[in-house]
Amino acid sequence: xxxxxxxxxxxxxxxxxxxxxxxxxxxxxxxxxxxxxxxxxxxxxxxxxxxxxxxxxxxxxxxxxxxxxxxxxxxxxxxxxxxxxxxxxxxxxxxxxxxxxxxxxxxxxxxxxxxxxxxxxxxxxxxxxxxxxxxxxxxxxxxxxxxxxxxxxxxxxxxxxxxxxxxxxxxxxxxxxxxxxxxxxxxxxxxxxxxxxxxxxxxxxxxxxxxxxxxxxxxxxxxxxxxxxxxxxxxxxxxxxxxxxxxxxxxxxxxxxxxxxxxxxxxxxxxxxxxxxxxxxxxxxxxxxxxxxxxxxxxxxxxxxxxxxxxxxxxxxxxxxxxxxxxxxxxxxxxxxxxxxx
Amino acid sequence: xxxxxxxxxxxxxxxxxxxxxxxxxxxxxxxxxxxxxxxxxxxxxxxxxxxxxxxxxxxxxxxxxxxxxxxxxxxxxxxxxxxxxxxxxxxxxxxxxxxxxxxxxxxxxxxxxxxxxxxxxxxxxxxxxxxxxxxxxxxxxxxxxxxxxxxxxxxxxxxxxxxxxxxxxxxxxxxxxxxxxxxxxxxxxxxxxxxxxxxxxxxxxxxxxxxxxxxxxxxxxxxxxxxxxxxxxxxxxxxxxxxxxxxxxxxxxxxxxxxxxxxxxxxxxxxxxxxxxxxxxxxxxxxxxxxxxxxxxxxxxxxxxxxxxxxxxxxxxxxxxxxxxxxxxxxxxxxxxxxxxxxxxxxxxxxxxxxxxxxxxxxxxxxxxxxxxxxxxxxxxxxxxxxxxxxxxxxxxxxxxxxxxxxxxxxxxxxxxxxxxxxxxxxxxxxxxxxxxxxxxxxxxxxxx
Numbered sequence: 001x002x003x004x005x006x007x008x009x010x011x012x013x014x015x016x017x018x019x020x021x022x023x024x025x026x027x028x029x030x031x032x033x034x035x036x037x038x039x040x041x042x043x044x045x046x047x048x049x050x051x052x053x054x055x056x057x058x059x060x061x062x063x064x065x066x067x068x069x070x071x072x073x074x075x076x077x078x079x080x081x082x083x084x085x086x087x088x089x090x091x092x093x094x095x096x097x098x099x100x101x102x103x104x105x106x107x108x109x110x111x112x113x114x115x116x117x118x119x120x121x122x123x124x125x126x127x128x129x130x131x132x133x134x135x136x137x138x139x140x141x142x143x144x145x146x147x148x149x150x151x152x153x154x155x156x157x158x159x160x161x162x163x164x165x166x167x168x169x170x171x172x173x174x175x176x177x178x179x180x181x182x183x184x185x186x187x188x189x190x191x192x193x194x195x196x197x198x199x200x201x202x203x204x205x206x207x208x209x210x211x212x213x214x215x216x217x218x219x220x221x222x223x224x225x226x227x228x229x230x231x232x233x234x235x236x237x238x239x240x241x242x243x244x245x246x247x248x249x250x251x252x253x254x255x256x257x258x259x260x261x262x263x264x265x266x267x268x269x270x271x272x273x274x275x276x277x278x279x280x281x282x283x284x285x286x287x288x289x290x291x292x293x294x295x296x297x298x299x300x301x302x303x304x305x306x307x308x309x310x311x312x313x314x315x316x317x318x319x320x321x322x323x324x325x326x327x328x329x330x331x332x333x334x335x336x337x338x339x340x341x342x
Numbered sequence: 343x344x345x346x347x348x349x350x351x352x353x354x355x356x357x358x359x360x361x362x363x364x365x366x367x368x369x370x371x372x373x374x375x376x377x378x379x380x381x382x383x384x385x386x387x388x389x390x391x392x393x394x395x396x397x398x399x400x401x402x403x404x405x406x407x408x409x410x411x412x413x414x415x416x417x418x419x420x421x422x423x424x425x426x427x428x429x430x431x432x433x434x435x436x437x438x439x440x441x442x443x444x445x446x447x448x449x450x451x452x453x454x455x456x457x458x459x460x461x462x463x464x465x466x467x468x469x470x471x472x473x474x475x476x477x478x479x480x481x482x483x484x485x486x487x488x489x490x491x492x493x494x495x496x497x498x499x500x501x502x503x504x505x506x507x508x509x510x511x512x513x514x515x516x517x518x519x520x521x522x523x524x525x526x527x528x529x530x531x532x533x534x535x536x537x538x539x540x541x542x543x544x545x546x547x548x549x550x551x552x553x554x555x556x557x558x559x560x561x562x563x564x565x566x567x568x569x570x571x572x573x574x575x576x577x578x579x580x581x582x583x584x585x586x587x588x589x590x591x592x593x594x595x596x597x598x599x600x601x602x603x604x605x606x607x608x609x610x611x612x613x614x615x616x617x618x619x620x621x622x623x624x625x626x627x628x629x630x631x632x633x634x635x636x637x638x639x640x641x642x643x644x645x646x647x648x649x650x651x652x653x654x655x656x657x658x659x660x661x662x663x664x665x666x667x668x669x670x671x672x673x674x675x676x677x678x679x680x681x682x683x684x685x686x687x688x689x690x691x692x693x694x695x696x697x698x699x700x701x702x703x704x705x706x707x708x709x710x711x712x713x714x715x716x717x718x719x720x721x722x723x724x725x726x727x728x729x730x731x732x733x734x735x736x737x738x739x740x741x742x743x744x745x746x747x748x749x750x751x752x753x754x755x756x757x758x759x760x761x762x763x764x765x766x767x768x769x770x771x772x773x774x775x776x777x778x779x780x781x782x783x784x785x786x787x788x789x790x791x
Contacts, residue, residue: 053453056408060449063415064441070418071438074430081419081426082742088420089753092413096760099409100767103402107771150423150744300431301506308435315442326450329461338460 003280006305007295010072011282013312015275017068021061022132022271023177023264028055029132030178032098032125033171034197035118041111043190044118048102050185050334055102057323059095071308075149075298076282083143083151084135087158091131098124126171133170136274137163137212140220142286149283149293162212162219169208173270176201176247177263183256185334195251198259202247209244209270220277223284227277236276240269346741348750349421355754356413358716359761363407365715368482368527369534370400371475373565377558378471382464388554391780394459396538396558397471398775401456406768408449410761415441421750425730425740431506432498432513433488440484448477479527486526490519492731493722494588505734521584522722525577528569529718532678533711535566539682540708541776543701550779556695563689566682574675579635586636586644589732591655592725594647596668597632598622602646606630606639615665617658620647622665656727668721674714681707 003011028051035047070077081088097120105117141162144152179198183191216224227233243265250259278284282298285291299305374396381389415437418426426433451473459467497512498505507513539562542555586593594600598610600620609631613622630640637644647655656664681703688694695701730737 049457053457056449057446057453059412060441060445063412063445064438066415066419067434067438067441070426070430071434074426074434077419077430077434078423078426078742081416082421082423082744085420085742085745085749086752088416089756092416093756093760095412096409096764099412100405100764103405104767104771107402107775148743149427150742152744155749300434301501303510304431304435304507307507307510308438311435311439311442315439315446319442319446322447322450326454329454329458 001296003294003296004302004305006302006309007299008280009309010068010299010305011275011279011295013309014065014068014072015271017061017065019268019271021058021065022267024058024061025055026174026267027051027178027181028058029125029129030174030176031182032121033129033175034178034182034194036122036126038190041114044114045336046186046190046334047182048105048121049336050182052102053330054326056099057326059099068308068312072300072305073282073293073295073298074300076293079143079145079149079151079283079293080139083153084138084158086155087131087135091128094124094127094131096124097121098128129171129174130167132174133166133168134158134163136170137166139283140216140223140274140277142220142284142292144287145283145285145291145293147291149291149298152287162215165208165215166212169205169212172201172204172208173263173267176205177260177267180247180251180256180259180263184260185332187333195254195256199248199251202251206244223277226279226281227273230276230279233273233276236269236272240266240273243269345745345747345750346738348747348754349741349745350737352421352750352754352757353417355761356410356417356757358719359757359765360407360410360414361716361719362712362765363403363410364478364482365530365533365712366537367400367404367407367534368475368478368530369532369569370396370403370537371471371478371534372531373534373538373561374400374471375468375475376561378468382468388557391782392554392558395554395780396541397456399537399541399772401452402768402771402775404452406764409764413757421742421745422730422740423742423744425735427504428735428740429505429731431504432495433491435507435510436484436488436491436514440481440488444477444481444484446477448474448481451477482527482530483523486523487514487516487519489722490522491516493522493726494518495731495734500734505731517588518581518584521577521581525573525581525718526715528573528577529711529715531569532566532573533715535562535569535682536678536704536707536711538562539566540704540706543695543704544776545779546695547698547701547705550777552695554780559695560689563682563685563694566678567686570675570678570682574679578672578675583636589726590645591647591650592664592722593636594645594650595656595661595664595725596721598625598665598669599632599644599646600648602644602649603633604643606633606641607644608632609635610669612669613665615662617661620661653728656725660724660727664721664725667717667724671714671717671721674710674717677707678711678714 031047031051035044038044038047066077101117101121101124105114105121108114138158141160146152176198179194179201182194183198186194243262246262247259247266250256250262280295281292282295283293285293374393377389377396378393380386381393451470454462455467455470455474458470462470491513494517495505496516497507497509497514499508500506538558542559542562545555546552546559585596597607598613598615599607600622606629608627608629610622611626611628613625615622633642633644634640636642647661655661685694685700685704688697688700726732728736728738730740
């Protein structure tokens with residue numbers, strides 16, 4: 001069966017939500033990891049304030065992507081979420097920890113208390129940063145599925161070397177992205193440190209990305225072929241190469257904002273490459289390609305997809321509007337005294 | 343224990359714990375709209391400082407609500423894959439709409455409200471809390487749309503072993519949606535009002551800045567009286583009679599009608615149910631009242647549980663819980679009206695705050711509206727059993743096949759421990775922030791543009 005316009009639209013829109021999540025929550029997850037390595041309480045506090053007003057809105061991109069997947073491709077939502085059961089429970093624990101840690105840490109001015117929740121915040125950010133890559137890699141690799149789309153493997157199958165490599169890649173990517181964001185938001189020593197971190201993390205990102213790509217040739221050879229069947233792969237790969245190269249060039253000139261633009265562009269292109277390598281499949285079945293969940297056999301009805309498109313068309317411009325307003329309100333370097341923090 | 347029962351326990355645990363927080367934050371958000379708006383328009387420093395004080399308690403409660411809410415969005419897929427596959431075509435879109443229309447709005451303006459007090463104009467700052475309140479209410483709307491569809495499914499056809507959307511508007515505005523929405527929102531306003539009033543009463547009892555907290559005490563009592571009344575009449579009444587019309591099995595279960603009544607059914611005010619066989623002990627009832635309340639006719643016939651096939655009605659513990667949770671919710675609703683209307687009356691005669699025992703009653707009543715919300719939700723969900731979607735899909739068919747009982751047990755223990763920690767810390771920090779009181783040199787006055 002041919003994919004319909006609405007099915008293709010929702011494949012793309014789900015990708016857009018995932019890209020929104022990667023760019024926005026990417027920097028605050030990375031910021032959480034970076035705060036683990038900051039020694040002084042003041043620096044930790046500045047990092048917390050740099051993301052304090054925005055992180056919750058950023059995380060909503062994940063929730064909305066989850067909701068959109070449920071609504072547009074319920075069979076995928078059901079298979080992946082139940083198949084990755086323990087992984088999702090782990091992710092939830094991290095996300096819960098992270099969500100309360102910032103609020104709890106700021107509530108009591110005792111060093112030991114603050115340290116405890118700072119570590120909680122850091123670990124709560126580290127976990128999702130790793131799991132992001134692990135989850136995507138397992139999808140690319142394919143999952144053993146039964147005829148109803150139920151996952152047949154175990155939790156430990158998900159922690160294969162390929163997925164772990166991809167987990168490290170997403171961690172390096174988020175750290176680099178976050179260090180660049182924090183260069184924009186901080187001054188002096190902290191800004192300089194973040195500058196160095198960004199440059200180093202970029203090397204890890206590049207090396208791990210190349211390693212993942214190399215591994216994909218062996219692990220997901222079919223997906224690689226699929227990607228090169230689309231003419232779009234060439235401009236996307238060109239954009240990926242240019243943006244990855246532009247990150248260190250911008251950093252060398254001290255231009256944090258353009259570096260942030262390029263790291264966002266690099267992450268966007270990476271998601272686009274994954275999208276092209278999968279399309280029109282959403283979850284490849286590793287045991288039998290005929291069992292794969294595609295945008296045709298896993299989608300909701302045309303009626304639901306069109307209602308959802310109307311919801312997105314009304315809602316998303318509003319979301320983008322006030323998200324921009326929020327970032328403009330808190331733009332510039334962090335001055336703890338100019339922020340009211342509860 | 344099997345994976346179905348364990349998954350039900352986990353769902354009850356995670357939703358139940360999460361559902362402590364939204365009623366408080368929805369109610370408190372609207373009260374903060376009043377407090378902050380009053381402080382902004384009149385320029386009164388005392389109201390502005392009260393806004394900061396209750397804003398901090400709000401921020402803490404909101405954070406725990408957000409943290410525990412993430413689980414909800416994932417859990418349909420992780421534990422109820424059968425359900426997700428069967429109803430995703432209809433049930434997924436309200437959840438996605440909730441994300442698009444509500445979560446973004448709430449969370450973005452929450453950031454602006456909490457951190458932007460010095461950066462935004464006073465009007466814009468007030469607008470932020472208004473948008474948080476609106477976003478929270480829209481969020482409640484969509485999740486209640488989803489839940490109402492499980493209770494009274496509409497606007498769908500079964501095609502190829504799954505429910506497909508036939509009419510979005512019929513699915514959204516299904517028969518129980520508006521009654522459920524208004525009753526739940528009013529319950530949230532009661533919860534917020536009791537929270538604010540109880541904390542104000544505590545501060546006055548402890549002689550902590552009474553001059554401030556008398557203001558929120560008065561505001562809270564008036565709001566509590568108004569919304570307590572609305573929670574019973576008309577919203578509670580309309581919701582219950584809607585259940586009588588749309589889900590007669592559930593109605594029989596929650597009202598304790600184990601056999602049918604041809605010529606008018608009595609309203610059971612009090613009883614202790616046992617099972618099997620289903621029986622009510624020590625029953626106090628008013629003849630014909632239930633028929634009159636539900637159908638406007640004291641002689642209207644009402645079906646009892648024995649009139650339905652046993653595999654379509656709640657059984658055993660489910661039956662017990664339906665009756666007990668519903669009746670205790672009603673009892674609590676009566677108490678909210680009695681306390682708040684009584685206090686409002688005493689206030690009119692100038693007896694408040696001198697009557698300290700009345701203030702203590704308010705302090706002790708802080709958790710009760712949340713308890714009533716939980717009981718109402720239990721009655722709604724357990725009373726619907728054995729269905730997960732009434733008349734369409736059984737709960738046992740909804741569970742994830744690829745998740746083992748051991749895995750679910752593991753996650754129940756995990757969530758149980760985490761929620762124990764979160765719940766204790768939330769209460770501890772609430773008390774701590776309450777004791778800190780109002781910081782009189784806070785930056786709200788000089789900071790705002």
